[in-house]
Amino acid sequence: MTNYLKNAWYMAAWSHEVEGEALFRRRLLGDPVLLYRKKDGVIAAMVDRCSHRYAPLSMGSRDGDCVVCPYHGLTFNDAGQCVKNPFADKIPAGTSIRSFPAQERDGIIWFWPGDPELADGSAIPDFSALWIEGHGAPLSGLMPMKAPYQLGTDNLLDLSHIEFVHKGSFAGRGVIFAGTHEVVEVGDTLHSNWWMPGVDAPPHTMGMVEPGTKMDHWLDMRWNAPASMYLQVGAVMAGDDRGTNPIIAHQAHILTPEDETNTHYFWATTRGFPPNPEGDAMLRGLLEQAFIEEDKPIIEATYANMDGGDFWDMKPAFLGIDQGGTRARRKLEAMINAEANG
Numbered sequence: 001m002t003n004y005l006k007n008a009w010y011m012a013a014w015s016h017e018v019e020g021e022a023l024f025r026r027r028l029l030g031d032p033v034l035l036y037r038k039k040d041g042v043i044a045a046m047v048d049r050c051s052h053r054y055a056p057l058s059m060g061s062r063d064g065d066c067v068v069c070p071y072h073g074l075t076f077n078d079a080g081q082c083v084k085n086p087f088a089d090k091i092p093a094g095t096s097i098r099s100f101p102a103q104e105r106d107g108i109i110w111f112w113p114g115d116p117e118l119a120d121g122s123a124i125p126d127f128s129a130l131w132i133e134g135h136g137a138p139l140s141g142l143m144p145m146k147a148p149y150q151l152g153t154d155n156l157l158d159l160s161h162i163e164f165v166h167k168g169s170f171a172g173r174g175v176i177f178a179g180t181h182e183v184v185e186v187g188d189t190l191h192s193n194w195w196m197p198g199v200d201a202p203p204h205t206m207g208m209v210e211p212g213t214k215m216d217h218w219l220d221m222r223w224n225a226p227a228s229m230y231l232q233v234g235a236v237m238a239g240d241d242r243g244t245n246p247i248i249a250h251q252a253h254i255l256t257p258e259d260e261t262n263t264h265y266f267w268a269t270t271r272g273f274p275p276n277p278e279g280d281a282m283l284r285g286l287l288e289q290a291f292i293e294e295d296k297p298i299i300e301a302t303y304a305n306m307d308g309g310d311f312w313d314m315k316p317a318f319l320g321i322d323q324g325g326t327r328a329r330r331k332l333e334a335m336i337n338a339e340a341n342g
């Protein structure tokens with residue numbers, strides 16, 4: 001059984017996925033979770049399974065800020081408490097269902113599967129960089145992956161794979177080999193950064209810089225447990241200070257386990273241009289090619305190829321470039337153990 005870190009914020013959905021009166025269901029950490037927006041816009045989150053005969057409440061209906069079970073009509077409030085039994089005035093013991101603390105920030109809905117008393121909103125990783133004035137919402141998506149979420153973390157904290165996996169999209173064209181990599185730990189946050197000076201203008205500068213122009217390029221990845229990653233893709237003219245007219249794309253790569261062997265891979269990016277249908281379609285096409293046609297197949301094939309073996313028991317070779325992923329795994333394991341023994 002996978003041990004999940006419980007006392008942590010996990011991404012449950014993009015804000016725009018949970019709209020109006022809708023009852024939204026998503027499997028998270030092996031459990032069906034119901035999300036909906038109360039009249040005041042605040043998100044409610046609870047187990048999407050009625051306490052009576054286990055019907056999905058998401059198939060039911062809204063009664064104000066409450067949800068009515070589609071099977072026999074038990075009504076639950078936003079804290080999961082049963083507030084109405086259509087067959088008697090009395091509400092039997094054990095009728096309430098589990099609710100979760102939820103928060104919404106930067107266009108992301110977060111939920112907390114652990115002890116509600118410990119849910120501290122200030123611990124939510126900052127993704128405000130996704131919102132650029134005048135550009136509205138970032139371009140975003142969700143890719144399902146048939147692999148444990150930590151294989152996704154390995155992939156993201158080790159961007160050397162762009163030289164091989166992303167040949168068809170934003171291939172590294174040797175930039176990784178021309179660069180240096182460092183992993184820095186600041187408290188509970190891990191940074192896995194690539195610095196590539198004097199390389200050809202990288203793909204995110206397209207349309208802004210003449211192809212072939214020499215630039216200093218960086219890929220700075222920030223990791224927070226369990227698997228929330230922010231990537232800054234940056235470039236300046238070769239030799240310039242990083243603060244001198246940098247061209248930057250801000251990205252979110254946030255992984256939430258659907259269950260032990262399946263992952264929700266949420267992604268988002270800012271654009272280098274004001275939103276417009278053609279530009280958005282082109283950028284989405286490029287990113288989806290990279291994520292769906294390039295990352296997903298190799299990660300899924302890797303997992304299938306492990307034949308159910310344990311990652312560490314199989315004694316993976318260490319190449320140095322995988323330092324970020326390795327440290328994230330170790331940090332997460334330590335946090336999970338501390339929680340289990342605490």
Ligand code: FES
Binds near residue numbers: 050
């Ligand atoms: S299953 Fe929900 S009220 Fe019976």
Ligand SMILES: [Fe+2]
Binds near residue numbers: 155290
């Ligand atoms: Fe990738």
